[in-house]
Amino acid sequence: MQILLDLFYVLIFPGFLFCAVVGLLLAGIDRKIVARMQKRMGPPIVQPFYDFFKLLGKETIIPHAASRGVFIAAPLLGLVSLVVMALFIPVFGFTAFSGVADLIVILYLLTIPAAAIIVGGAASGSPYAGVGISREMVAIVAYELPLIIVLLTVGKKAALDGGITFSFTEIQAYQAEFGSMLSHWSMIPAAVAMLLVIPSEVGSHPFDVAEAETEICEGPLVEYSGSLLGIYKLNHAIKMFILTALFAALFLGGAGSGILIVDVLLLLLICTVVTILSMSLPHAISARLKVEKMFKFYWTLVTVLAVISLVLVWMGF
């Protein structure tokens, strides 16, 4: 029985199927909102589903210069780590596997999809991919620092004994008792920093230096085609969901209503709002940043925002 339940968790809810459907929907909403902001009609909201299924039906070419095994394994590795993450991120009171993982594990798992892009690009043997992966590495270094500081801040705030906690359970318990993190004013700079980290972590438009299709032909993905490319697109969509759900768990968590369906719908609502705020808005109003500009942006403005919160929390506000 336990095995069946675990399988259900991994494959359907909150695992693979749920993530994939919600992620692709979020990606569709993002594209629609951006189009509306640019006074266009925009594609239908289910467009990412069409893209994904179309890519499944295309021929998959593996170039001669590529190292075959790694080329195929890299996107799958990214997908698996994203699904694992979905099992650990709490939906208000509910977690599929609670108590076995905390923020540190999430931090490690978050780098795997980015690493999968780097590894896959390196294995494809294209010079454009070479440029792309070096940019992706710069991007990782850029957003990882503020992200870690934000997580530290949340951990410090949620620990009641004066130390730092990295357990999701404790963070949710804290928010259930004292209101969500966002209702404490000292956490607001950290929340803004997190909102700015999300688009570059996902690789959405103003910060997609690694996949700049107009400059370096989609960077690491340049040689991918067919279903392997489809899996990368799926990873991108799931990443949108995972990061917005992480934001919800860290800053807008709490006990929830106790009824799972209501909680899930609430989570979806939060995810949509966060997607629009953190991804669609910058996408519509800004052009792609240069690599150095992006690096500077993250290590100055975003890091400072996160540090302000950390200092405030440390002083007991």
Place this chain on the structure above:
Amino acid sequence: MFKKIIDNSMAKSPWIYHINTGSCNGCDIELVSVITPRYDAERMGFKLTGTPRHADIVVVSGPVTSQSKERLVRTLAQVPEPRVIVSLGSCPRPCNVFKGSYSVEGPLDKFCEVDVSVAGCTPKPEAIIDGLALAAQILKEKRRQK
């Protein structure tokens, strides 16, 4: 059922890759205007991609010059099946005003089979959208026959 979903998706998400084989740039600009807010081809799922590996529809503009011939053939070989080739403007097929030039190797039909041909010098954006929509349908047919 799964096959049917894939077949239908083919017509709804055609990604375009554009090759310039020595065109005067008129057709290229007109193709870009198709994805501007005024005409917005993205509402039908069209998207410009940067690499032939992601392409479903290859749009060729310009009479094939001797410099671009080899690149054209190599690029077309990199596009995964099923694919559709669209010739844009009057240049690629009858070579337009460039016919008979020492440097023109066209027409395009010599190097690949052309599925849709949009005529005009330059074609109107409406005509281009019409041609691309037709190409998307052909893409679906090709997938079905496989």
